Amino acid sequence: MTGSEYREVHGLSVPTASAALEAIGAGAYVVDEQGCIIAVNTRAEELLDRPAAELLGQDAHDLLHRDPQGQELPRTQCAMRQAFHAGYPAQGGEDYFARGDGSVLPVSWLITPYDVGDRRAATLIVFHTPEHPRDTGPRPEPEPTAQSLSELQRLALLAETTAQLTSTLDVDEALRRLVALVVPRLADWVIIDLITERDEVWRTVVVHAEGGTLVRYEELQGPMPPIPEESPMPLSRALRGVSSTLAGPQTYQGTPDSGIAVEQGRLFHATGMHSAAIAPVRGPRAVLGALTLGRTETPEAFAPMDLPLIEDIARRAGLALDNARLYQRQRKVAETMQNHLLPQMPGVQGLEMNVRYLPAPDASHVGGDWYDAFPLPDASTALAIGDVVGHDLEAAAGMAQVRNMLRAYAWSQHEPPSRVVERLDEAIQHITDVAMATTVFGRVEAAHDGHWQLSWTNAGHPPPLLVSRDGLASYLTDGHGILLGTQTGLRRPDATVLLPPGSTLVLYTDGLIEAPGQSLDTGLNRLRQYAAALAHRPLTSFTDQLLRQVRPAGNDDDVALLALRVPES
Secondary structure (H helix, E strand, O other), rough: OOOOHHHHOOOOOHHHHHHOOOOOEEEEEEOOOEEEEEEEHHHHHHHHHOOHHOOOOHHHHHEEEOOOOOOOOHHHHHHHHHHHHHHOOOOEEEEEEEEOOOOOOEEEEEEEEOOOOOOOEEEEEEEOOOOOOOOOOOOOOOOOOOOOOHHHHHHHHHHHHHHHHHHHOOOOHHHHOOOOOOOOOOEEEEEEEEEOOOOOEEEEEEEEEOEEEEEHHHHHHHEOOOOOOOOOOOOHHHHOOOOOEEOOHHHHHOOOOHHHHEEEEHHHHHOOOEEEEEEEOOOOEEEEEEEEEEEEOOOOOOHHHHHHHHHHHHHHHOOOHHHHHHHHHHHHHHHHHHHHHHHOOOOOOEEEEEEEOOOOOOOOOOEEEEEEEEEEEOOOEEEEEEOOOOOOOHHHHHHHHHHHHHHHHHHHOOHHHHHHHHHHHHHHHOOOOOOEEEEEEEEEEEEEHHHHHEEEEEEEOOEEEOOOOOOOOOOOOOOOOEEEEOOOOOOOOOOEEEOOOEEEEEEEEEHHHHHEEHHHHHHHHHHHHHHHOOOOHHHHHHHHHHHHOOOOOOOOOOEEEEEEEEOOO
């Protein structure tokens, strides 16, 4: 079985872990809960004289672990295996791995729990060939300080930093993970100053390790003075991207040369830090801020030898933050465009209308789901819900085309809903890039004795749901035809129903009722159950609760919802 086949069979996804391992200068591989290799770096392939395809999916102990004579090592005698099962960080020396050519490779190793970003337990093993091997045996090292970190532990920390920070596109989550990585492992305090898009400095994070808890000091956070152009002070230099520096309270005891120096002096006084290391946080295009690690309870001061590690951590943080900011900027643009594409609801005397749109959680946050309502020349009100295949910018653009064309035909052609949708179907095949779409289009108008009437046609869309004020809910399955874009030329049906006083009509897209591994009937029954139970709620509460309670967990599609309530008699 190849590595890709192994990951496919076992549902593993570790591209981030594989990329992170390449940043390690020693051999490294990751094993799953059973001890099978799921990721490996190039250096490990070289040291073991084995290609990745020969390593991935194999039990690491059975394949690699040997005694000095190259014989298979019993599991009960394998220190690395014992540490793996114990689940704590450990390291050892003068052990042996089997190489692909049959020879035995003496190794020193470090083993530590590892996060591959898919909520599965994994373990990282870093190894190299020692120049002077010695039998140290396995020993737990739960929370080593920076000064006591071995070279293998530093490499493992950098790999963990890469894996943790690159597996999220949320700025706040990236900062939270960064804090958890460095405190209390390297420092007692962590301070993160970020430069905003307006070139303003904001002290975003001030966290202290107190026992086993990380405590945020919000009173020390907030806006900072401008970055001075010539100041030689450590934080000022870091925010300009110049260099990393060691600092202490004495650094800021003289006459301050800038407002930032004043704030940094206050920081040392408020926290009681006796030693700090300050490094720039750089992105590919600009300096994003500065990372300050401080010590109070830890007696050892930071040393110059600690700066390369802290710089590497800050560099990886900069890449992660830059990616997260770019993603959030793209999402904001997409959401703004979607908000402009979706219309405001018209005011219709006697009718209540409420709409909601939820973007797809893992896509570009825009999609092809849409709703619409607008007055018609004959004093009726048009209602529409639809879905253009896809949930990306292309689908959103197609949605806008279909919705605008439907508006034009509905306004200009005084015809039944079925004929309006037939004209729309004919047009989109020739003047749009939309391949397939579904829609429900109808008109609501006042009927006799103050009642209201709905006439509609359905082009391959989930059926509307009608809920009485007493909680009787039924789907309107009449008027159903095939979806748009099939080019069959068949005539579409119309249907008509009286809307009981106080009843609620619900138009929705399939993202509300469909989810992987769940049947369509399950989703429809769930929607009917909750809509009936919520029938007494005000319309705004009705729609909010419907989305919250009905939308399936794990849904990866966007959702549009339009609810209309007719007045009580």
